Amino acid sequence: MPPIRTLLLLPLLSLLLANAALAASAPPAPQIKANGYILMDFASGNVLAELDADKRLEPASLTKIMTAYVVFRELAQGRLALTDQVRVSDTAYRMTGSRMFIEVNKDVSVEDLLRGMIIQSGNDASVALAERVAGSEQVFADLMNQQAKRLGMTGTHFTNCSGLPDVDHYTTARDIAILTSALIREFPDYYKFYSERSFTYNGIKQHNRNKLLWKDDTVDGVKTGYTEAAGYCLVSSAKRGDSRLISVLLGAASPDIRINESHALLTYGFNFFETHRLYQANQALAQAQVRFGDRDLLPLGLSEDLWVSIPRGSYPKLKPELQLAGALEAPIAKGQTLAEINLMLDGKLLRKIPVIALEEVAEGGVFSRMIDTFKVWME
Secondary structure (H helix, E strand, O other): OOOOOOEOOOOOOOOHHHHHHHHHHOOOOOOOOOOEEEEEEOOOOOEEEEEOOOOOEOOHHHHHHHHHHHHHHHHHOOOOOOOOEEEOOHHHHOOOOOOOOOOOOOEEEHHHHHHHHHOOOOHHHHHHHHHHHHOOHHHHHHHHHHHHHHHOOOOOEOOOOOOOOOOOOEEOHHHHHHHHHHHHHHOHHHHHHHHOOEEEEOOEEEEOOOOHHHHOOOEEEEEEEEEOOOEEEEEEEEEEOOEEEEEEEEEEOOHHHHHHHHHHHHHHHHHHEEEEEEEOOOOOOEEEEEEOEOOOEEEEEOOOOEEEEEEOOOHHHEEEEEEOOOOEEOOEOOOOEEEEEEEEEOOEEEEEEEEEEOOOEOEOOHHHHHHHHHHHHHO
């Protein structure tokens, strides 16, 4: 049987080859003053611009994105509630650096602690949450590292929940982008905390340190960070129309630089790239012939929605091809990978995406198998 070829439109998983090809088709990214950065499309995972994105750097308070992620998982799994009261320990109360000014031996709700950590970047709130979830900050850090591994954050290791400097506490711009994307995707109801511009607790009103919330109304998060060793850091996310971008900037020289450079990255991404959803998960994209089964045709498709980010104006140049070498033989399990899509843009390979069986095919009866065997002999 000759290979099946059908015009689709695009794949989902981002590859380095794809990123290189995209960058070659768009204007160069602006010169960004930072030790490392990355600009990622949320829906497709395409990296639109980067510099030293895999370099290990100190995350400072960007650490608290993972702290929040772990707490959000506890909430989603029913082991914690926003209304739960947390008794503030002496350890949490005495935390140095940025604080929400909780008081020792007082009860504070999980929701207030989350706002104090996210909006005010409170180290005291971070430790109080960590102790409530895991009993101690050290055990909580183990949970953070487990989640980092699960998400594929290969250049990250946490030793604390606040971001205070430690030789074994590090991350990369790419890993923080992966984490931020997961947080927004998995916990949209809690992500709204990141767009709040101020929070008042204990009679003290503090403003969100992410000044991009005031500079650009499309920005709805995410988190600032600073230590002397890490420099000024900022994770930003903005949504314009159906497109959302995430920028991660590490090691800027001043608060103004981290704001202006982050905004420049977001502007570049929105101005020069466009995002499309090409197919929905479990949508039949082709019918493949099957031998020795209880049916002759099998629908093929993708396990996830298919998104792509490409340079503006290049959509007509996309050419997806579904290639299946040879005939399929039963039995075939639902979800089994059977083929792949080659996505071409202007003659260059962007990505390869696995194609799965959308239904199960059992072995056919004796008579139907005999007929298929005869057909094979006649080919």
